[in-house]
Amino acid sequence: MAVRLAKYEDWARACMHVRCGFCRENCCSYRQFKFDSYSAKGRLTLMYHWLKGNLRPDSTMAQRVFSCTSCGLCDIACGYPQSEAIQEMKTALLEANVLPPEDYMVISRRTRETGNPYAEDSSQASNLLRAISKSGTGPAEFTLFFGCTELFRSPKQLDYVTNILRAAKASFYVFPQNICCGSPARRIGDIEQARAQAELVSAAFESSGPRDIVVSCSGCYRTFTKDYASLTDQAPAFSTKHTVQLIDTLIAENRLVLGSLSKRITYHDPCHLGRHCGVYDEPRRILKAIPGVELVEMEWNRKISRCCGAGGGMKVGRPQDAAEIASCRVQEAKEAGASVLVTACPFCVRNLSDGARLIGSDIEIKTIEFLVSELVGIAGRPRKK
Ligand code: SF4
Numbered sequence: 213m214a215v216r217l218a219k220y221e222d223w224a225r226a227c228m229h230v231r232c233g234f235c236r237e238n239c240c241s242y243r244q245f246k247f248d249s250y251s252a253k254g255r256l257t258l259m260y261h262w263l264k265g266n267l268r269p270d271s272t273m274a275q276r277v278f279s280c281t282s283c284g285l286c287d288i289a290c291g292y293p294q295s296e297a298i299q300e301m302k303t304a305l306l307e308a309n310v311l312p313p314e315d316y317m318v319i320s321r322r323t324r325e326t327g328n329p330y331a332e333d334s335s336q337a338s339n340l341l342r343a344i345s346k347s348g349t350g351p352a353e354f355t356l357f358f359g360c361t362e363l364f365r366s367p368k369q370l371d372y373v374t375n376i377l378r379a380a381k382a383s384f385y386v387f388p389q390n391i392c393c394g395s396p397a398r399r400i401g402d403i404e405q406a407r408a409q410a411e412l413v414s415a416a417f418e419s420s421g422p423r424d425i426v427v428s429c430s431g432c433y434r435t436f437t438k439d440y441a442s443l444t445d446q447a448p449a450f451s452t453k454h455t456v457q458l459i460d461t462l463i464a465e466n467r468l469v470l471g472s473l474s475k476r477i478t479y480h481d482p483c484h485l486g487r488h489c490g491v492y493d494e495p496r497r498i499l500k501a502i503p504g505v506e507l508v509e510m511e512w513n514r515k516i517s518r519c520c521g522a523g524g525g526m527k528v529g530r531p532q533d534a535a536e537i538a539s540c541r542v543q544e545a546k547e548a549g550a551s552v553l554v555t556a557c558p559f560c561v562r563n564l565s566d567g568a569r570l571i572g573s574d575i576e577i578k579t580i581e582f583l584v585s586e587l588v589g590i591a592g593r594p595r596k597k
């Protein structure tokens with residue numbers, strides 16, 4: 213514990229002394245649970261006293277720490293990377309064998325035993341992937357990697373992405389195996405399981421040759437681009453794009469022509485894609501390229517976007533709280549005057565949809581790939597250069 217957390221001690225001490233509390237206002241777990249110990253400040257205070265030997269870690273401490281969604285909004289409010297410190301605290305608690313009362317560890321257990329956090333049959337997913345024919349016969353322009361949420365909870369996402377590429381006459385190859393990228397294990401602090409997944413994925417990519425990967429899950433994107441280097445102790449031998457980056461390029465190259473849609477749409481920045489990876493402009497450019505669409509922003513957008521509440525294992529460990537947090541985000545979208553809430557992560561869509569059901573909202577919630585795939589089949593007017 214001491215080695216893993218020692219580098220955060222100065223930050224924790226400074227935080228306790230300044231007592232500013234800027235991190236609290238939009239921390240989704242603080243807003244949900246209303247105790248200081250559920251904010252970055254509270255968690256850093258717990259860490260400090262654990263490091264100093266004033267507190268012994270127990271299940272109450274673990275409950276506070278594991279209910280952090282890893283959204284990173286406190287990093288922006290504070291200026292220190294507090295979400296990284298809290299994620300390391302999760303790992304330190306696991307190493308000390310201190311677990312929260314909620315069963316977050318089911319995520320790791322299932323990944324270890326079945327290959328995915330949903331405990332579904334990975335071989336069936338691999339069959340589904342092999343059934344999507346490779347486009348064309350020559351070398352493919354893009355290699356599509358579909359993650360566990362797409363395969364087991366949102367399989368239509370595969371059709372949306374491939375339909376878009378077919379409409380753009382872009383050749384693609386679908387990576388034919390279901391291997392969890394390791395994101396769910398990483399966010400609950402299980403660095404060993406995350407490393408095991410990173411090694412499996414890296415070896416599979418290496419043996420099958422793909423070098424340029426396209427993903428439509430923001431969790432996969434962040435994990436490949438930000439976590440794999442430290443998990444495997446070397447820079448990944450492949451590059452990763454999110455589908456929003458690819459679609460944005462295809463539109464700019466006039467390879468995709470979008471039909472019109474007369475709707476007021478708002479965009480939810482997935483924390484993994486926005487705050488953690490800095491991808492804000494591409495999805496907005498795509499929405500602005502749709503004739504008839506009025507893009508409206510929620511009050512909290514881009515780097516200060518509020519979290520949907522699903523991350524860090526919350527969707528499994530505390531599903532009711534995750535949905536209640538999502539309902540606040542849905543409410544914000546309604547207040548912006550949007551009739552459609554679009555995002556770039558199938559996992560966010562699932563939680564936002566649960567949040568909308570909770571408050572009886574009729575707002576349409578969909579991935580940006582779903583929206584674009586509905587419009588590429590329609591004869592749209594060509595974009596002017
Ligand atoms: S904003 Fe930063 S320094 Fe201020 S209370 Fe929050 S974590 Fe501590």
Ligand code: SF4
Pocket residue numbers: 235238239240241242250251252279280281282283284285286287294295298519
């Ligand atoms: S990462 Fe998000 S949920 Fe966790 S303490 Fe920071 S603002 Fe709160």
